Amino acid sequence: MTRHMFTNLLLLWSLGHHLDVNGLTYALKEQSWNNQNLSSVPQDLDVRLRRLDLSNNLIRQLHTLALPYLEQLDLSSNQLDLFSEGAFEKLAQLEQLNLSRNGLNNNLGSNSRALQVLGGLKSLDLSMNTLSYEAVRLYLKNKPSLDQLKMTGNVLTRLSHSLFKESKRLQTITIDDNLISEIEQGTFEPLSQLQTLNLAKNNLAHICDFKLPQVKYLNLSRNSVEFFVTHEDDQVYRLEILDLSYNKLLYLPVVPKMNHLKYLYLQNNMIGSLNSEPTMVSEANSLYNEIFSKKIARKNTLHSNWRLMPLVYIDLSFNHFRSFPLETLSLLSSLETLKFSDNCLQNILWNIRNYSDTEGLRQLYFHSLKNLDLQSNGLVYISPLFLGALTQIETLNLQENSLQPCGYTDHLNASLSTQPVNLNTLCVAFGQLKTLKHLNLKENNIKRLAPQAFQRTSLVSLNLAKNVHMEMQKGALEGVQTTLQSLIICEINMSSSHLSLPCLPALTQLNISNNRLDMIPSTLSCSHVGELDIRNNDFMTLNYSLIHALTMNLTVMYISGNQFNCCDSRWLTILNEMKIKLPDINETKCFSGDRNFVMTEYMKNSVLYCLPNTKAQEVHFGQISIIILFLIVLLVVLIIFSRKLCTQRSFIV
Structure with a gap:
């Protein structure tokens, strides 16, 4: 037995020593x-x-x-x-x-x-x-x-x-x-295993004949590249990501005919300076002819190769486009995200060239496009034919433009019209975008949000912020009540009498900050708002029954920048009892009499700040009562004294 125990102890020591040495080595x-x-x-x-x-x-x-x-x-x-x-x-x-x-x-x-x-x-x-x-x-x-x-x-x-x-x-x-301005032919070609090549921030002026079929990622951003041209052949290129941003490109790059390109970054260039898409294509063709001494047979041969590209993302923001390159971009059958912000568009017209003698307009489609960013272009008008081409659109960013949404009856008129008339009276028929989920119309100087403006869409989020003089008509959100989850209508200078919200049962986020509101719409009681922002309005109190109804789903609420009445705060008690997060409570003030308090200070002892007025009133009424009683007693004493005096005088006489 003893020998067996000794053997076990020796084994344990050996094991521990082994673990210790291994740990030390590690x-x-x-x-x-x-x-x-x-x-x-x-x-x-x-x-x-x-x-x-x-x-x-x-x-x-x-x-x-x-x-x-x-x-x-x-x-x-x-x-x-x-x-x-x-x-x-x-x-x-x-x-x-x-x-x-x-x-x-x-x-x-x-x-x-x-x-x-x-x-x-x-x-x-x-x-x-x-x-x-x-x-x-x-x-x-x-x-x-x-x-x-x-x-x-x-x-x-x-x-x-x-x-x-x-x-x-x-x-x-x-x-x-670095300072690279010259790359000798044959520098990278022998490197058969080369996959990633980063030459950003150099002095390269052009890529005349790209010949690196093995490369998957090529970064040429922040150079001085004026054009990127590849010889058209049947060589298969593995290129997946091409970054030509922050250069001096005048044309869209002529990429390899057979490629695996998925991400193309062309932001911050000079593409579009040649005014029209036909001119840009023609100039690119001429350049190709000059470099390779070839004659391009068809008008859009070079860019027609884009049909073969599996491109899912292209960034053309911060360029000089005055017209939207409809024909070229519609060739990208796999394109999901297009960034076209900060260009010079005023209108998106349906300027499509007919290559046949048939009458009528040629219809193109963006079959895969889900995300389109057109922010900061100065847009006034978007052709209904263009909207009709966005068959799978989900996210549309139109911030900082000058677009006016159509009402539902205007949708029908707009969709029937193919000729733009007075651009000042035209509107955008969002009702054509049946798959649209996220729409940003911030800072568009919208004058009127007409009834059923978004009828037939599938809106989940809507941003209408900073449309300072917008009139939100009754029924403006009709048609999206069951889908709308996020609504932003802040900084519109809107009063409660002009805020008309329907029952929005799907709503989970509402931002009505920076307005002139003094009352939360009672229709919110049927929503499922989890985050509510009412900052910087004219609220003195909140409807506690509505607040109680909202707390069934509410988790976060922003309330600072209002002038709440300290002594009318049952709503705040409800929020605290339901443990609703108030991230800006330390910045929130309330008033009592002629004094303002930070809400947290008031909350520590609310009775203390509201009782002084009551006590003052009690003291005031008490003093008056004592004075009146004193005067009555004094009057009685004077009457008694005067009668005694009169009696005494009569007796002496």
């Missing part, structure tokens, strides 16, 4: 000396280390590191400008090296020789070292295993085919924020 896999003001590498580092962080220190020189198992070394943000010749010789397992934000532009000869021994390196970061083309070429010698290279913020002015000739396995190259 703990020693990684060590950080980050931000310790070190001027040199600490001595006696454990040889079992796998990851070592020495970033954000003051190290200037690097001597031999004897860490045979080290895989990751971070020396970023030091003052390194000199490596001893054998600095990296004993780092046989090193795969990731971060040397960014140092002074590696100095001592190029000895430093590059020291780095040449790291033939197994997979990731190298040389960012922010003021490195020239020649310096980078030296540092990249003997790097056959390299698959990630980052050189952000250096001073490279050109790239050539010899730069990466010893690093054919590169998958990701980041050379943004």
Whole structure:
């Protein structure tokens, strides 16, 4: 028995010792000396280390590191400008090296020789070292295993085919924020595994013939690119994301005919400066002819290839479009999101060219488009034919335009008209958008919201904020009562007498802040509002029976910026009892007599602030009673005294 117990104890000790050693080994896999003001590498580092962080220190020189198992070394943000010749010789397992934000532009000869021994390196970061083309070429010698290279913020002015000739396995190259204006043919083409190429923030002026079928992500943003052209052939390109934002593009890019492009970023360019879509297409064709000495047969051959693209997202915001490129964009059969804000549109007309002799207008469709952003364009009119083409639209952002919604009877008239007349009298027939769920009409200077303005839509959220002089007519929301969940009608300068809301059983969020309201519409009692914002209005009290009804679903309520009566606060008691969140209660004030109080101060002892007036009244009436009683007694005494006096005088006589 004793022997059996001893064996068990020995087994437990052995197991515990094994766990302890393993835990210690795991703990020693990684060590950080980050931000310790070190001027040199600490001595006696454990040889079992796998990851070592020495970033954000003051190290200037690097001597031999004897860490045979080290895989990751971070020396970023030091003052390194000199490596001893054998600095990296004993780092046989090193795969990731971060040397960014140092002074590696100095001592190029000895430093590059020291780095040449790291033939197994997979990731190298040389960012922010003021490195020239020649310096980078030296540092990249003997790097056959390299698959990630980052050189952000250096001073490279050109790239050539010899730069990466010893690093054919590169998958990701980041050379943004340099001075590159020239890329020699053959620089990236031999890199068959290259998937991500970031050349943002350089001085590239054009891409004449894009020939990188292996690349999936290409970032050319913030250059000076005027055009992007690919030779039309049957080569399949793997390109999925193309970023050409913040350039000087005049035309839509001529992308590879066969591609996998899903995301195209073209914001902040000069596309649309040529006034019309036909002109833009014609000029692009001419450019292509000039570059490749070819003759484009059909009018829209280049952009007709867009039919083959699986594009789901395109950003054309902050360009110079004066007309909407209907024909070109309608070719994108998979497009789900189109950002077209901050352009120069005033009207979206149905200017479609007929390529046949048949009479009537040619109808195009945006079969997959769900999200359309047209904010800040100055739009006055949108053709019903264009709205009819948005067969799957769900979100429409029209903020900061000048559009007037039609009433339901106007919908019918607008949909029958194909010729725009007086643009000042025209309206937008939202009733055509049967799939519409989210509509933003903020800051459109809407004058009148007519009855049934959104009839036949499927609105879930509606933003009508900052339409300062808007008249909201009775029945304006008729037709969306059962679907509307979020309604914003703040900053409209509206009084309670002009706010007409129907029963909205699906409503969960209501914002009526920054108006002149003194009463919450009683029709809200049948809604399911969870968040209510009544800030900055003229409320002195709230209907406590309505508040009680709302608390069945209410979770958050914003109430500051009103002048509540401290002594008429049964509604507040109900909110507190139901534990409704009041995030701005510390900013909310109420008044009692001629004094204002912060609501929280009042809530601590409401009786104290409301009783002084009652006591004053009691004291006032008491004093009057005493004075009257005193006068009566005085009068009685005087009468008695005068009678006695008269009696005495009569007796003497």
